[in-house]
Each structure stands twice: as structure tokens, then as C-alpha cells.
Amino acid sequence: MKETLDFYTRSLDCVHCGLCLEACPTYGVLGLETDSPRGRIYLMRALAEGRVEDPEAIRPHLDQCLDCRACETACPSGVRYGRILETVKSDLEEKRPKRGAKAALTRFLLAKVVAHQGRLRAFFRFARFAERIGLRSLARAVGLLPKSMDALVPHVPSAADRRPIRGTFRPDGPSRGRVALFTGCVMEQVFGKINAQTRDLLVQNGFEVVAPDAQGCCGALLIHNGQEREARNLAQRNVAAFAGFDHVITNSAGCGAALREYGDLLGTAEAEDLGQRCVDVTAFLAEKGLTATPARREVTVAYDAPCHLCHAQGVRTAPTDLLAQVPGLRLAPNPRAEDCCGSAGIYNLLQPGIAGEIGRRKAEDLAATGAELVATGNPGCMMQIGAHLRACGSTQRVVHPVELLLPNDSK
Ligand code: SF4
Ligand code: SF4
Incomplete structure (x- = not known):
């Protein structure tokens, strides 16, 4: 099969040096070779070569990967890990779709609701209505909405x-x-x-x-x-x-x-x-350069880099270069800014244990910066970081960098 062959060619670039291990958040939490980039590439190759017959034997390790691509930044051999993982997951999903009610519901919601903007809007209309008549609180009270998930799912904004x-x-x-x-x-x-x-x-x-x-x-x-x-x-x-x-x-x-x-x-x-x-x-x-001077903001900000901005798109200095032009704004050093926060799309809902630990570590790092605001440019990261900052008692507020660059507060 062409896709599998492409994947196989890409995976051969891995020379098993292990230089990516320290960068991998799941390896950092679980400490297992099978939950490291090198280990996962080994498992995927074993599957492609027929040395592993049952995909279920390796699927949990692939599902536990955040697809954060920190390993791509760390890899000196240029292994395109994200593409390898996504090709294999797609191949598996086509041939042996994941079993179980949770997998079926996830598949359905992503393909039939999230992918259709009209239906997604209807879903959020309903969610807003449900919140207003107290259904969310009820779901929380009777245990249908676990506390950890309630903290992650934000309140629905007005129409x-x-x-x-x-x-x-x-x-x-x-x-x-x-x-x-x-x-x-x-x-x-x-x-x-x-x-x-x-x-x-x-x-x-x-x-x-x-x-x-x-x-x-x-x-x-x-x-x-x-x-x-x-x-x-x-x-x-x-x-x-x-x-x-x-x-x-x-x-x-x-x-x-x-x-x-x-x-x-x-x-x-x-x-x-x-x-x-x-x-x-x-x-x-x-x-291009800012021609409209941002409004003055006397505030200390820690910038945190979304994985899909720094590792996947290679955008590293632009957000802080812009924030440095905001009059009055002070940037607080955030040495672990490029570490994943554990959001990773809906990973934090599907793998709450690992995502929770990664989120907790991220919140501790950010609280230690002493900044009043945390700026990050991805909706999932904003929700995950906000939830974990609240959970660790921090009063830091999470904003998108764009919010701080506007020339005035009136918009
Ligand atoms: S994508 Fe992230 S979680 Fe997955 S193997 Fe690479 S560094 Fe680890
Ligand atoms: S993915 Fe890159 S850094 Fe990791 S073991 Fe393979 S060659 Fe080394």
C-alpha cells in the first residue's frame, strides 16, 4: 500500500539515537521507551514489517502520543515523526477502527458535528441554552460531568x-x-x-x-x-x-x-x-511590521508557545518580538515555554491522566514566572493552561497575544 510504503521510507530516517527522549512529554511522565518517540517509531515499523500482528498491542502507545512534535525539533536526523504517526493512525483507523463506545462517539462527534460548522453552531446554541437553565450544574452534581472535565470545558460565550x-x-x-x-x-x-x-x-x-x-x-x-x-x-x-x-x-x-x-x-x-x-x-x-502602536499596558506577561506554532510551524520569536513592542509591557522569562501543556486537540479529554500531569507541571512553571498574564496563541492551550492555573490556585489570566497588540481597548 502506497501510504504504508511512504511511512516506511520516512521512518527509516530514525537512527535510534534517543536524542528526542528528553523532549517528549509522555516519556517525561511515564518513563517508558514504548511511550517515547524512538519507541513508537520502532513499534510502528514492527507493525509495518509484520513483526507485530495485532495492532491493538501498539495502539495504546500511539493514542498516548500528544502529536506535539517536540521530538521533531529535537531530532538531528529530520525525522518527520508527526507525519509518520498520522499516516499509521489513519491506516489503522481505515482497516481496524478502534472499538468501544468512547471511540465510536469521538469518531461520530468529530466527523458529524465538529466538521460541519452549521451543526457545530447548533451544538453551541444548545450548550449555551443548557448552561442558562442549569443543566450543566445538574450534570456536574449528578456526576455526568466529571469535575476535571468541567474545568476544561469553558462556558459558552453569548451569541x-x-x-x-x-x-x-x-x-x-x-x-x-x-x-x-x-x-x-x-x-x-x-x-x-x-x-x-x-x-x-x-x-x-x-x-x-x-x-x-x-x-x-x-x-x-x-x-x-x-x-x-x-x-x-x-x-x-x-x-x-x-x-x-x-x-x-x-x-x-x-x-x-x-x-x-x-x-x-x-x-x-x-x-x-x-x-x-x-x-x-x-x-x-x-x-510586515506594526504601523499602529499597541495601547500601553502596564503588565507582566509570560509567553507560552503552542507546540503547533513552535514545533510544527517553526514560529518561535515573532510573538515575543511583537509583545516587546507593547508600551509598558514586561516579558517574564519562561524557560520551558516550548514544553507541551497537555491540551493537544482533544487529548486532554481522551487521556485525562497524562494530560492532567503535563498540565499541572506547565501551570507550576508558569506560576513560577510571577507574570500577571500568560499569552499563548491556540484555543486548546488557552483552555488547558487556564484550567490548570486555576487548579493550582494561580490568579494568572490567559490571553491570546493578539489581545495585547490592539492599538486601543475599545474593540
Ligand atoms: S509527538 Fe510529542 S508526545 Fe508524541 S512522541 Fe513526539 S514528543 Fe512524544
Ligand atoms: S526520532 Fe530522531 S532523535 Fe529520536 S531516536 Fe530517531 S533519529 Fe534519534
């Missing part, structure tokens, strides 16, 4: 803050160019305000912003769950929706990484081309 951003928005002053804005699914429903702020930031810095109607979910959560077949349909839709724009701006690291890797997913020149035009809002503005 006004969930309204999708669509259309064309003229720049303030002379135009510096025209860009497309990717608005995402979770970002739109949970952090719609940040989408609006991203649009405003671009407009205020002289860019015409177009948010095409035809765009949809990026498919990242499906890819992480091995559902690449469904993700390809979404990718094709986005490739068409964003044709003709020089730059497609993202503000969610997970979505940005998925869009940038559409070439691997679809194997077409158009998909590869879209990937090259996609850029995180911080990388874009750091390169």
Missing part, C-alpha cells in the same frame, strides 16, 4: 461573541495589502471575540481582510484521531475557498499547522500552494 466573521473589511488608512482570515471552528465558537480582534488588528495595521464564506473546519482534530479520509474533504473545501489570496492568516496554531500541511494530506500542487501561503498572525505582523 454576539459567537457570530461568524464573514465578508470584506476595509483597512484603516492606505492599504498595505489584502489578506484572507481563517476563522476556525472552536476558535469561532469559544473565542469568537479573538477572531474579531484579529480582524481589527489587521485592519488597524493597514490590511484589507477577507473572511470567505466558503471556508470550513481545518480538519486537524480529525487528522489527530486518524480520520484522514474525512479531513481530506474539509481540506479540499478550504483549498478552493482560499484560492487567489497571497496570505491566509490564522490565529490558532493547531489550525495553522494543519493548513500548512495540506500538501501532505492531499498530495496536490494546489494544497501545497495553500500551505505555503498560510501564516500565523504573529509571524505575518512581525514580518
